Amino acid sequence: MFTTLPAVSALPTQDLFEAIETLKKDLNAVVLAHYYQDADIQDVADYIGDSLGLSRQAAATSADVIVFAGVHFMAETAKILNPHKQVLLPDLNAGCSLADSCPPAAFAAFKAAHPGHLVISYINCTAAIKAMSDIICTSSNAVSIVQQLPAEQKIIFAPDQNLGRYVMQQTGRDMVLWQGSCMVHETFSEKKLVQLQITHPGAEIIAHPECEAVVLRHADFIGSTTALLKYAQQSTKTEFIVVTEPGIIHQMEKQAPGKVFIPAPPTANCACNECPHMRLNTLEKLYLAMKTRQPEITLDPDIQRQALKPIQRMLELSA
Numbered sequence: 001m002f003t004t005l006p007a008v009s010a011l012p013t014q015d016l017f018e019a020i021e022t023l024k025k026d027l028n029a030v031v032l033a034h035y036y037q038d039a040d041i042q043d044v045a046d047y048i049g050d051s052l053g054l055s056r057q058a059a060a061t062s063a064d065v066i067v068f069a070g071v072h073f074m075a076e077t078a079k080i081l082n083p084h085k086q087v088l089l090p091d092l093n094a095g096c097s098l099a100d101s102c103p104p105a106a107f108a109a110f111k112a113a114h115p116g117h118l119v120i121s122y123i124n125c126t127a128a129i130k131a132m133s134d135i136i137c138t139s140s141n142a143v144s145i146v147q148q149l150p151a152e153q154k155i156i157f158a159p160d161q162n163l164g165r166y167v168m169q170q171t172g173r174d175m176v177l178w179q180g181s182c183m184v185h186e187t188f189s190e191k192k193l194v195q196l197q198i199t200h201p202g203a204e205i206i207a208h209p210e211c212e213a214v215v216l217r218h219a220d221f222i223g224s225t226t227a228l229l230k231y232a233q234q235s236t237k238t239e240f241i242v243v244t245e246p247g248i249i250h251q252m253e254k255q256a257p258g259k260v261f262i263p264a265p266p267t268a269n270c271a272c273n274e275c276p277h278m279r280l281n282t283l284e285k286l287y288l289a290m291k292t293r294q295p296e297i298t299l300d301p302d303i304q305r306q307a308l309k310p311i312q313r314m315l316e317l318s319a
């Protein structure tokens with residue numbers, strides 16, 4: 001069927017901003033965006049945050065429609081928390097390599113091979129993996145959640161081996177790690193990072209815990225995207241090498257004006273430090289999602305119900 005949709009690309013950005021604001025009111029919608037989204041999506045969002053902040057917002061919203069500018073597992077989490085609300089994702093193909101690295105059937109076998117273990121899953125996983133988990137965590141509360149568990153409790157941590165290793169280091173706990181990883185955070189080159197530090201001796205290196213241990217050992221500060229942003233604001237230093245997806249730099253420049261933020265270089269000569277999944281969302285797709293009220297997130301009701309418990313447990317443990 002022929003539609004008028006192609007005309008959207010001809011609209012100036014300012015008109016799209018205005019059209020999105022009108023649709024927010026018409027639909028009683030809230031736009032939640034992750035820091036890795038394009039700058040103009042961040043500028044139109046009602047709330048921008050890390051995975052924990054976004055989950056908290058999704059749990060608390062009184063909006064009828066949640067427009068999730070992020071990736072699929074994030075929109076799924078919002079839907080699990082709000083089974084009766086409509087959750088829209090601008091591009092349904094916005095997945096996550098880390099979530100994909102943990103297929104449910106293989107994880108069920110892994111879990112069966114480790115009886116008596118509590119399953120803590122990083123929020124970057126599918127609803128099916130969440131449904132098989134005891135507690136969900138994010139990069140901002142993983143260390144604290146593990147610290148709250150009895151010392152003798154055996155733990156499986158999935159799916160990110162890099163975050164898992166970092167948590168083990170911080171807590172002194174042993175955990176069985178699922179060997180998943182994020183294609184974006186594994187792309188940073190230790191060699192290029194060290195070279196960059198030599199040419200910027202006054203800069204602090206701030207890194208996300210999804211990075212590999214060889215990269216994290218050079219960091220002055222490690223934290224979730226929100227923690228990195230707060231650190232950059234509060235630090236007395238004025239120059240930072242940012243070792244995570246560079247979308248966060250838009251907020252850093254807005255919230256710490258006058259400071260300089262340098263994206264850490266990937267191994268190859270490419271833009272592969274940008275998350276290809278996150279970047280599938282565009283302002284135009286966000287507008288169209290609101291106008292047409294699709295693509296919408298739908299979930300198997302049993303999985304949706306089972307996945308809610310470990311998410312609620314996370315929210316209780318990080319209140």
Ligand code: 13P
Binds near residue numbers: 049050138139182226
């Ligand atoms: P946070 O939002 O917890 O910082 O995690 C980053 C990330 O990779 C999201 O996909």
Ligand code: SF4
Binds near residue numbers: 071182185
């Ligand atoms: Fe997934 Fe990595 Fe992209 Fe985050 S940055 S959404 S973990 S692929």
